Each structure stands twice: as structure tokens, then as C-alpha cells.
Amino acid sequence: MTAQSNSIERINTYLTKQANLGTLRFITCGSKGDGKSTLIGRILYDAKMIFEDQVTTLKDDSKKAGTQDEDINFALLVDGLTAEREQGITIDTAYRYFSTDRRKFIVADTPGHEQYTRNMMTGASTADLAVILIDARQGILTQTRRHSIICSKLGIKNIALAINKMDLVDYSKETYLKIESDYRKFAEELNFDSITPIPISALKGDNVVERSKNTDWFHGPTLIGYLESVDITKSLANKPLRLPVQWANHQQLDFKGFSGTIESGKVKIGQAIRILPSGETASIKSIILYKDQLSQAEAGQAITVTLDRDIDISRGDVITAADSPCEVSDQFEIELAWMDQEPGYIGRSYLMKLGTTLVNAQITDIKHKININTFENLSASKLELNDLSIVTIKTDRMIPYDAYSECTGMGGLIFINRMNNQTVAAGMIEFALRRASNVHKHKLDIDKETRRKLNGHTSKVLWFTGLSGSGKSTIANALEQALHEKGIRTYVLDGDNVRHGLNKDLGFTDADRVENIRRISEVAKLMVDAGIVVLTAFISPFRAERQMARELFEQNEFIEVFVDTPLEIAESRDPKGLYKKARKGDLPNFTGIDSPYEAPKAPDITLHTAQADIDTLVAKLIHRLEF
Structure with missing residues (x-):
């Protein structure tokens, strides 16, 4: 056998062995400056997973960065963004791939900075294990606690507690034991x-790949030794079948398949299922x-199934085992992590994505937020950046679900701002509210069209919005008189009048303003x-609530009228x-002074009260209306 054939055989043997290795997905997390990026760089370097030219570049870049004197700055292997290198912090979640003789690895290096907690959650959501780093000089910090709680909420069960920078505390056993004890008490x-503490120096390499002589008092595993041997066996395949439909595949004649990834359980030919x-x-x-025909498939596989009879199935439906279906509801209690600079309020509506399902959802109550230092439950009227809270929500239709603890793919969700499509929160379903299945809409014999025929005209809402003093109430009152003379049945819902009755319990905070508009929207819909x-x-004042109001109505039933009056004229x-009281500070949260007004971007009608008198404005409105 030639040398070339021997080499090819060795390569094939190696590739076959690598292909059969299991894969561990893990995340590095903790507070900023704890050494997460440095640790991953050290692992890649010691595991010889970078090429010689990369090492040369790394050494050159380390000199330019100037943060480690003459030592290699291993963090530069992972911190690829210019802003990350300049600031010395990780901003984005970076994924790196490497392998040893025993296992393949996918590692997510996530930001420690509080501002980028949402990126950390992204990495944690798919991780089997978390490496939580702690700076031995600092001990447990607020962000250490926050990341640990998020890992726990997201179902991560195994923790490698990497107590880092031991070289900067002279490899003190006492320091190590104190941090371990504090963390176990917190956790x-x-x-x-399981929590497996390991004293390391990511910069120097102590106990990362090779055992360190500087910690001869430590008899546990190295970090790589732990990652290679930890048991991450999951039992998803042994749970009931859950196959969310991602695509109803009808592209071929006489073929009707339903595609998606199995979240849990197994499916086989002939199996009875429920949609x-x-x-x-x-x-x-x-x-x-x-192109393969299978006799069965299990959790993690992306497949297409066909059924023995024709059923109307679409994206967002879930194929389940007939004898153990999941539950269906439209009201839930969830744990929610808020990830947006703009607060979340009771009554505000968002898009909610759960698996392949996309629905409208509304926060109905904030039960409490969690103090991450003491686990105390704190009252809250709004959700702020990085808050971990327990809230209740309702969706606009019934959706299939499992508790997150039972099946992450069927219980994990995100909230999306409907105005800019940004993800604002991530949540985990705990359970459905019992009352959700007890309330049913009653069908009435007299419907909206019948009432319109009796009145002799259509019905709609004209939603006047603008600053205080812009002329909203004056215009609405004058328009009602003009419509009344034409025999049109009308009603004015005025901001001040409603606050004497229906909304007299509400103040003028942002949260109260959101609830004020929610209630008015529902009343207007009934009318x-x-x-x-x-x-x-x-x-x-908020676009989100005006959009929420619009979506309650059918097409052409909602007309947004922007009374566009400059602040100085309104004042x-x-x-x-x-305005005088607000300027003196006697009237807090006043729109236009110390509370924002978000002007409509594309109103249906715009009225300029500084340029036209009331009769002209009313005539313009009547000309635009159709009855």
C-alpha cells in the first residue's frame, strides 16, 4: 500500500470518526470583563483549531490592541466587529465550531454588557449547557445573577462555573471556595x-485544556474534560409528538404534504394524529x-408528512399524537424577559410568535417582576429593559401550546413591535388561564349590517388625535352637529368626559394612557x-395604541384624523x-411638555387648524366621508 493511500485511509478514518461524534452546544455567559471571549480564544488556540497564519495575525493584532502587554489577546479570535475590538467588549453573539477526539462543539460567545442581554438570550435559547464565568477578583455580580436566571428559565440544566482570572488572585483556594459557596447559595x-466549579485562567491556560500545577489543591476536571464528558442526553424523542406545520406543500399535482421540524416525540407511518x-x-x-421515504422520524428531524385523508391545514397548526394532544388556549401566564428600550405596558398589543404561529397578543396584567438579587417579587406597572417578570397575556385566537418546561419549542415565544418589527421580549409559557376556555362569543340574530340598514347609513369611527388644545373636541362637536342635521346617528367620545366615568380610575402615566385608549377602542368598536x-x-399620544385601535375594525371603518397644530399655537x-401648570411642574406627564406625542406617519385625514376655520374643516371632513 502506498504512502498516499495510507494517508487517504487515515483521513477517511478520521472523517468517519468525526461524523459519528455527538455535538454539544454551549454558551459562555457572565458579566462584562469576566473573560468569555478570551476563554473561547484560548480553547481554540490550545485545541489547535486555528491555522499558523491566523496565529501570526492574532499576535500582530494583540500588539495593536495593546490590552495584554506581550501576551496574546485571545478575545480577538472571537470579537470580530471593529466596535468590539475598540471598546474591549462583546456586542454580538458569535458562534464558533471546534472538536476534540471525543465530541464536537458549537459555542456561543455572548455579550456580558447589560445593554446586550437580548443577544445573550438568543445564544442561551439553543444551548445544552452554560459556562458561567466569574472574575475571581469581583465575585458574583448583578449580570452574573441575571444570566444565571435566564439560563435556568430557558431550561439549561448543567452549569460549568468557570472561576476565571485565578492568576490575578495568586490562585487562592480560599477565594475560589468563597465564590463557589456564594454561587451555590444563590442558585x-x-x-x-448540576453545578461544576472549575478554577481557571483563560489568559494563562490554567485548567482550560491542561491541568494546572498552580491549583494542585483542585481535583476536579479541566474545563475541556468536563465539556467532553458531561451527559446532555435529552428525552424529547420519548415525549408526545409535536410537529408544528411550517409549510403546507401543495406545489405538485395530487400531492398535499405538510412540512416542519419535529419538536418532540416520534412519528411513524400509520400513526393516528390530531391537528x-x-x-x-x-x-x-x-x-x-x-428524496427519501422514511418509516419513522423523531425529534429534531425536518420532514414532510402526507395524510390518509384531505384536511385543511395551514402554517401554525400543530400535528400531535391523537392519544396525547397538546392543549389549546388564548390566555396564558408567562415568564417574560423585556429586551427593548421602550417600556411595555398593560393593554399594549404586539405580534407574538410561538414556533410557526404568528398571532396578535396583548399584555393583560403584570403580576410582578423579579428582583434578580433577592428573588423578591416586586410590583410593576410597566416592563423595562432587562426586567424579568410574570405577566398574563391574551391572544386574538386559540393557539396550540405546551408549557415551556415540557417542550421548549411549543412554549417559547417572542413579542414583536408591530410598528418596526423589532423583537421586544422573549417569554416562556407556564400555563393557560382556566377562564380562557369558559368564555365563548354568543351569536346574535341582529347583526351590524341589520342595525346599519335600520339607521339608514353605515357606521365608522373618526379617531381625532393631536396635542391638547389642538382643537379635537371643538371639531368633533361641530362635525356631530353637521351630521345630526343630515340624520346621521352619532356619538362623541371625548377625552375629558370619559375620564369622569369609564376611565376615572386612570391617571396620566404612560401605562394609564395605554389603558385609557384600550378601553375607548373597545367602546368605539361596540358603538x-x-x-x-x-x-x-x-x-x-402613542402610535402603537392607535394602530391597535385600527386593527379592531374592519376595512374602511376606522379613519384616523390628525389635528395637526404646532405646539406653540396649542399652548x-x-x-x-x-400648559401653564405643566411648565411650572405642577402637572407631570403632560403630553408635549414632559411626555412624548408620536404624530401619525400616514393619517387618513390631516387638519391644519392654524390655516383654516372650523366651518372649512368640517366641510372637508364631510366631503371625505361616505354614508
């Missing part, structure tokens, strides 16, 4: 199966993986259903003396 409230939320039942006719033309005169009118 008693968390759902970890949720419809409840329809069928049996599996075939299982397709690309439109009654066949009435509704005129609402509210500042309604000069000041019919109630409110």
Missing part, C-alpha cells in the same frame, strides 16, 4: 441539575426526508357594531390652563 432557587387547533384527526400516510358613527377626541390657546 438554590434555580432549576439546575390542533381544529381537532381534526387522520393517520400518517407517508414520511418524506428530501360601530351598533350602527353609530363614533367621533373620538383623545390625544392618544397659546391653553383653554384649560394646563
